Amino acid sequence: MLVCPKCRLPLVRHEKTYHCSARHSYDIAKKGYVNLVLGNQKISGDSKEMVDARTLFLSAGYYQVLADKLIELLKEIKPDMLIDAGCGEGYYTRQFHDCGNQIIAFDLSKPALNTAAKLDQDTIYAIASIFDMPIGDASADCVVNIFAPTPVDEINRILKKDGILIKVGPGAKHLHGLKEVLYDEVYDNEEESVELKGLTHIQRVNVTDQIHLMSNDQIKALFMMTPYYWKTSQASAARLNTLTELSTEIDFLIDLYQK
Ligand SMILES: C[S@@+](CC[C@H](N)C(=O)[O-])C[C@H]1O[C@@H](n2cnc3c(N)ncnc32)[C@H](O)[C@@H]1O
Numbered sequence: 048m049l050v051c052p053k054c055r056l057p058l059v060r061h062e063k064t065y066h067c068s069a070r071h072s073y074d075i076a077k078k079g080y081v082n083l084v085l086g087n088q089k090i091s092g093d094s095k096e097m098v099d100a101r102t103l104f105l106s107a108g109y110y111q112v113l114a115d116k117l118i119e120l121l122k123e124i125k126p127d128m129l130i131d132a133g134c135g136e137g138y139y140t141r142q143f144h145d146c147g148n149q150i151i152a153f154d155l156s157k158p159a160l161n162t163a164a165k166l167d168q169d170t171i172y173a174i175a176s177i178f179d180m181p182i183g184d185a186s187a188d189c190v191v192n193i194f195a196p197t198p199v200d201e202i203n204r205i206l207k208k209d210g211i212l213i214k215v216g217p218g219a220k221h222l223h224g225l226k227e228v229l230y231d232e233v234y235d236n237e238e239e240s241v242e243l244k245g246l247t248h249i250q251r252v253n254v255t256d257q258i259h260l261m262s263n264d265q266i267k268a269l270f271m272m273t274p275y276y277w278k279t280s281q282a283s284a285a286r287l288n289t290l291t292e293l294s295t296e297i298d299f300l301i302d303l304y305q306k
C-alpha cells in the first residue's frame with residue numbers, strides 16, 4: 048500500500064484524504080488522484096499539450112494490439128499488487144482492471160493524472176516520481192513500465208521476491224513510416240541492451256502491426272508523442288503539415304524480468 052513520502056509510515060484513506068499516523072496528510076484532488084510530491088520537490092512530467100496528443104492518438108485504438116498482449120501476459124502472472132510506473136493518462140492502466148487485485152499508478156504529470164483518474168475510479172493514481180515511489184519495500188507482485196524511464200534500483204526495491212517487471216519500449220522498425228516522411232535517410236531504431244542490474248531477463252515478446260492514420264490531427268498527435276518531436280528540424284516537421292494519411296509499422300518490445 049501507499050506510504051507517506053515524509054516519514055514512510057503507511058498511508059490510510061479517510062474520505063477525501065490520505066494520512067499517516069504521524070499526522071501528515073494528503074488531499075485527494077477533485078479528479079481523484081493524490082499528490083504525494085513534497086512541497087520542496089519539483090513536479091514535471093508531460094505537459095497538457097503532450098497528454099492531449101497522446102489521448103487523441105491512443106483513443107483511436109492504434110496501439111490496442113499492445114494493450115491486448117499486456118493484458119494476456121498479466122492474466123498469466125495474476126498479480127495481487129500491480130504497479131504502473133509512468134502511467135501517463137492511464138490508457139493501458141484502465142484496461143488492466145481484471146488483471147490485478149489492487150492497482151496503483153504513478154506519474155509526475157498532473158495533466159496526465161487528471162485524465163487518468165477521471166476515467167478510472169478503481170485504480171489509485173498518485174503524483175510521484177517513479178525514482179522514489181511512495182510504496183513499501185517488497186510490496187509489488189508486478190510492475191509495468193511502458194515507454195517511460197526505467198528506475199531499475201527503485202523497481203527492484205518495491206518488487207517482492209520473484210516479482211515481475213514488464214518493460215515496454217520501441218523495436219527496430221517502430222514508426223518507420225513516420226520517419227520516412229520526416230527524414231531523407233531512415234535508420235532502424237537502436238535496440239537498448241536487455242540487461243537490467245539485479246533482475247533476470249526471462250522473456251521477450253515482439254508485437255508488430257501496420258497502422259493507417261486517416262487525418263492530419265492524428266498524424267500530428269503521433270508525432271508529438273515521439274522523441275522525434277524534440278529533435279526534428281522545423282523544415283522537416285513541416286512535411287507533416289499537409290499530410291492527411293499515413294501508413295506505418297508499429298513494433299513493440301515487451302521484456303519480462305524476474306527479481
Ligand atoms: C511516453 S509517456 C508514456 C505514458 C504511458 N505509459 C503510455 O505509454 O501511454 C512517459 C510518461 O512518463 C512520465 N514520467 C517521466 N519521468 C517520470 C518520473 N521521473 N516519474 C514519474 N513519471 C515520469 C511522463 O510524465 C509521461 O507521462
Ligand SMILES: [Zn+2]
Pocket residue numbers: 051052053054055056067068069070071
Ligand atoms: Zn508521515
